[in-house]
Amino acid sequence: xxxxxxxxxxxxxxxxxxxxxxxxxxxxxxxxxxxxxxxxxxxxxxxxxxxxxxxxxxxxxxxxxxxxxxxxxxxxxxxxxxxxxxxxxxxxxxxxxxxxxxxxxxxxxxxxxxxxxxxxxxxxxxxxxxxxxxxxxxxxxxxxxxxxxxxxxxxxxxxxxxxxxxxxxxxxxxxxxxxxxxxxxxxxxxxxxxxxxxxxxxxxxxxxxxxxxxxxxxxxxxxxxxxxxxxxxxxxxxxxxxxxxxxxxxxxxxxxxxxxxxxxxxxxxxxxxxxxxxxxxxxxx
Numbered sequence: 001x002x003x004x005x006x007x008x009x010x011x012x013x014x015x016x017x018x019x020x021x022x023x024x025x026x027x028x029x030x031x032x033x034x035x036x037x038x039x040x041x042x043x044x045x046x047x048x049x050x051x052x053x054x055x056x057x058x059x060x061x062x063x064x065x066x067x068x069x070x071x072x073x074x075x076x077x078x079x080x081x082x083x084x085x086x087x088x089x090x091x092x093x094x095x096x097x098x099x100x101x102x103x104x105x106x107x108x109x110x111x112x113x114x115x116x117x118x119x120x121x122x123x124x125x126x127x128x129x130x131x132x133x134x135x136x137x138x139x140x141x142x143x144x145x146x147x148x149x150x151x152x153x154x155x156x157x158x159x160x161x162x163x164x165x166x167x168x169x170x171x172x173x174x175x176x177x178x179x180x181x182x183x184x185x186x187x188x189x190x191x192x193x194x195x196x197x198x199x200x201x202x203x204x205x206x207x208x209x210x211x212x213x214x215x216x217x218x219x220x221x222x223x224x225x226x227x228x229x230x231x232x233x234x235x236x237x238x239x240x241x242x243x244x245x246x247x248x249x250x251x252x253x254x255x256x257x258x259x260x261x262x263x264x265x266x267x268x269x270x271x272x273x274x275x276x277x278x279x280x281x282x283x284x285x
Contacts, residue, residue, distance in 0.1 A: 104118075106150035112177075222241045222259060
């Protein structure tokens with residue numbers, strides 16, 4: 001929930017003087033190439049932070065809640081015609097005025113990255129005769145008030161990563177903040193690569209599994225945790241059964257399946273109608 005008074009008509013003087021802490025208005029625009037292209041008048045901003053903006057003759061685009069989703073934020077900005085689609089995060093809006101109505105924070109893991117992107121676009125937009133304005137929504141107010149009930153755990157992780165990046169930038173806040181959107185994606189790619197299991201990793205897993213089974217005197221292990229889209233299954237000569245099928249509606253919403261063990265035989269039961277067929281049985285005797 002946020003608001004900003006903005007119009008595309010020339011600013012009219014108020015009929016009655018307003019008693020505000022800062023009621024001054026000033027031009028916020030350095031015209032592109034030394035003069036406003038097409039004869040457009042400069043953008044006029046009242047208040048600090050802005051409470052009234054006059055952008056005579058300009059195209060105005062408003063974008064709503066983004067809640068920490070950088071991919072969706074980029075999509076929205078591309079649709080608005082102000083962001084390049086080549087992944088370079090270039091301003092393509094010319095003299096457009098972009099308004100983001102707050103609620104960037106909470107419910108996602110790319111909060112600072114979105115703020116970084118908007119800051120970068122604002123710098124680029126001003127050089128082209130446009131502008132980017134942001135309004136604080138209720139979720140920004142909640143975070144400032146230490147109300148973190150809607151903060152995604154990934155948001156906390158991003159904060160820690162950004163602080164490390166800020167240190168790498170020798171505490172140069174502006175440099176770190178403007179470049180974080182690109183740095184955060186490179187960091188994500190690096191973390192993903194660290195989690196990649198190549199064939200050599202699989203060999204090590206099998207070796208560890210065999211050592212563990214030998215240590216406890218077992219022939220097989222049953223594990224959950226990682227949802228199996230193909231249902232209950234076994235691997236490494238059926239020395240390990242993976243039985244998390246993601247049955248919860250909050251995960252894969254799949255049909256329930258269970259593992260049955262009788263004597264030294266195991267089988268997956270996928271429905272009440274499953275019969276005791278030989279093909280379903282793994283015999284460990």
